[in-house]
Amino acid sequence: MALQTIDEFGRRLRAREVSSAELVEDCLRRIEADNPRLNAFILVMADEARAAAKRADWERANGIDRGPLHGVPISVKDLFDIKGTVTTAASAVREGLVASADAPAVAQLRRSGAVIIGKTNLHEFAFGTTNEDSAYGPARHPLDETRSPGGSSGGSAISVATGMALASLGTDTGGSIRIPAAACGLVGLKPGYGELPATDVVPLSRTLDHIGPLTANVTDAWHLLHVLRDRKPETPLAPVPVESLRLAVPRPYFCDLLDDDVRTAFERALDVLRAGGASITEVELPYAELIAPIYLHLVFGDAAAYHADSLDTVPEKYTPNVRLRLELARYVTAEDYVRALDGRRALTRAVTATLVHQDALILPTLPIVAPVLGASTVELGGSPQPVRNMMLRLTQLFNITGHPAITLPCGQAASGLPCGLQLAGRHGETDALLRVARAVEQVL
Amino acid sequence: MTIERWLKQALEDADRRGLPQLQPLLEGLALSTQALREAAFGGRANGPTND
Numbered sequence: 085m086a087l088q089t090i091d092e093f094g095r096r097l098r099a100r101e102v103s104s105a106e107l108v109e110d111c112l113r114r115i116e117a118d119n120p121r122l123n124a125f126i127l128v129m130a131d132e133a134r135a136a137a138k139r140a141d142w143e144r145a146n147g148i149d150r151g152p153l154h155g156v157p158i159s160v161k162d163l164f165d166i167k168g169t170v171t172t173a174a175s176a177v178r179e180g181l182v183a184s185a186d187a188p189a190v191a192q193l194r195r196s197g198a199v200i201i202g203k204t205n206l207h208e209f210a211f212g213t214t215n216e217d218s219a220y221g222p223a224r225h226p227l228d229e230t231r232s233p234g235g236s237s238g239g240s241a242i243s244v245a246t247g248m249a250l251a252s253l254g255t256d257t258g259g260s261i262r263i264p265a266a267a268c269g270l271v272g273l274k275p276g277y278g279e280l281p282a283t284d285v286v287p288l289s290r291t292l293d294h295i296g297p298l299t300a301n302v303t304d305a306w307h308l309l310h311v312l313r314d315r316k317p318e319t320p321l322a323p324v325p326v327e328s329l330r331l332a333v334p335r336p337y338f339c340d341l342l343d344d345d346v347r348t349a350f351e352r353a354l355d356v357l358r359a360g361g362a363s364i365t366e367v368e369l370p371y372a373e374l375i376a377p378i379y380l381h382l383v384f385g386d387a388a389a390y391h392a393d394s395l396d397t398v399p400e401k402y403t404p405n406v407r408l409r410l411e412l413a414r415y416v417t418a419e420d421y422v423r424a425l426d427g428r429r430a431l432t433r434a435v436t437a438t439l440v441h442q443d444a445l446i447l448p449t450l451p452i453v454a455p456v457l458g459a460s461t462v463e464l465g466g467s468p469q470p471v472r473n474m475m476l477r478l479t480q481l482f483n484i485t486g487h488p489a490i491t492l493p494c495g496q497a498a499s500g501l502p503c504g505l506q507l508a509g510r511h512g513e514t515d516a517l518l519r520v521a522r523a524v525e526q527v528l
Numbered sequence: 529m530t531i532e533r534w535l536k537q538a539l540e541d542a543d544r545r546g547l548p549q550l551q552p553l554l555e556g557l558a559l560s561t562q563a564l565r566e567a568a569f570g571g572r573a574n575g576p577t578n579d
Contacts, residue, residue: 373563374567376560377561377567378564380557381561381564384557408553411542411547412553415538416561417529420564423567423569426569427569429569
């Protein structure tokens with residue numbers, strides 16, 4: 085898939101080869117053509133988008149340039165408040181709940197001149213990784229409609245992968261930006277915890293939730309990150325020289341269970357980086373086998389508290405699978421939640437210590453390619469593995485620890501479905517991580 | 529509360545609430561909780577004074 089990037093559009097825009105209005109019409113045409121089969125959007129904001137594009141074109145014609153997102157069509161996961169629209173969270177539970185104001189992240193996009201083109205489908209309440217359970221129906225993978233685009237920000241990934249938008253704003257509680265980005269061949273950035281405001285965004289777990297962009301490349305993710313921070317970068321996005329990269333592969337646990345094609349793509353990427361002069365060392369992260377139990381108890385405790393009232397009053401409004409898992413979440417005890425908090429501290433210390441002498445951890449993003457819709461297990465390592473566990477296996481660690489992490493495309497399986505490579509950087513150094521990612525992107 | 533006791537009570541409660549489908553999920557959660565408890569993160573009142 086040849087994707088138009090924000091950078092490329094900006095160059096053409098400033099050379100007056102194209103207008104924002106033309107690009108928005110192009111995106112709306114793609115939505116009209118492909119959304120009925122892919123189900124990426126819950127709400128298409130065609131009239132508002134046309135008006136915003138016209139305004140952006142007028143501003144530029146009159147010497148006002150708001151920066152790299154000026155006039156760029158961007159989709160927003162339907163967990164973010166957008167003034168005057170229902171924030172559905174892909175659930176009937178939230179029917180009729182119209183937002184009275186934009187979420188700060190959406191407001192910041194608007195201030196930067198971005199054109200909000202619509203609200204995208206997701207796994208109900210972001211509580212799942214396949215986008216199958218949505219009150220608005222499942223979203224479907226652009227390359228194979230029998231497969232999931234990944235989730236929970238599945239509609240966001242589809243919108244960017246098919247040119248319905250040039251970027252999307254998503255959320256990531258256990259991998260919900262990085263998983264669909266990897267499954268659909270995109271870049272997905274989860275910044276550090278608390279780096280971007282998750283205010284007025286329907287939560288899954290306030291202690292694990294992050295917001296961030298899904299984009300065509302690392303440079304576009306850089307643009308979105310800095311707009312959302314409302315701070316211009318101190319320096320431009322210059323890639324780290326590959327020969328000076330210090331990367332660590334945490335093989336035990338993280339490479340134990342991988343689809344053969346995913347493993348081949350990952351090892352090929354490591355070979356390319358080594359050939360370019362990068363230093364790649366192998367490390368072992370303590371407590372790795374406890375990542376899933378720690379994550380589960382944290383997200384369950386937080387989600388159970390948020391959903392308790394609606395589970396008691398309108399349980400029939402949830403999709404059956406999400407309702408069942410939320411009911412399960414209510415059985416986590418306070419003492420086990422506190423044990424998970426203790427485990428979280430141990431994991432955070434372990435990742436931080438590992439990164440002291442490294443630029444980034446490098447690992448696959450997903451152990452499998454996009455799964456078939458409706459499949460509860462996938463064959464891996466000679467036995468059936470739960471799809472949900474496999475989807476979260478390699479991403480949830482960095483939600484627990486809060487370290488910034490990014491996925492970028494890393495080749496394809498024999499089926500043609502994309503594979504993703506994940507990089508995780510030091511706390512407070514998301515810009516540095518993006519410089520590493522840009523270097524890796526250039527050589528892959 | 530031991531894992532065994534917790535699981536027994538949870539299964540009875542789920543059944544009473546008309547959610548027998550929770551049984552395999554609760555059994556899976558019990559395994560996860562057991563792993564978490566065995567890791568012994570944090571301190572114990574009858575152990576050394578530490579974090």
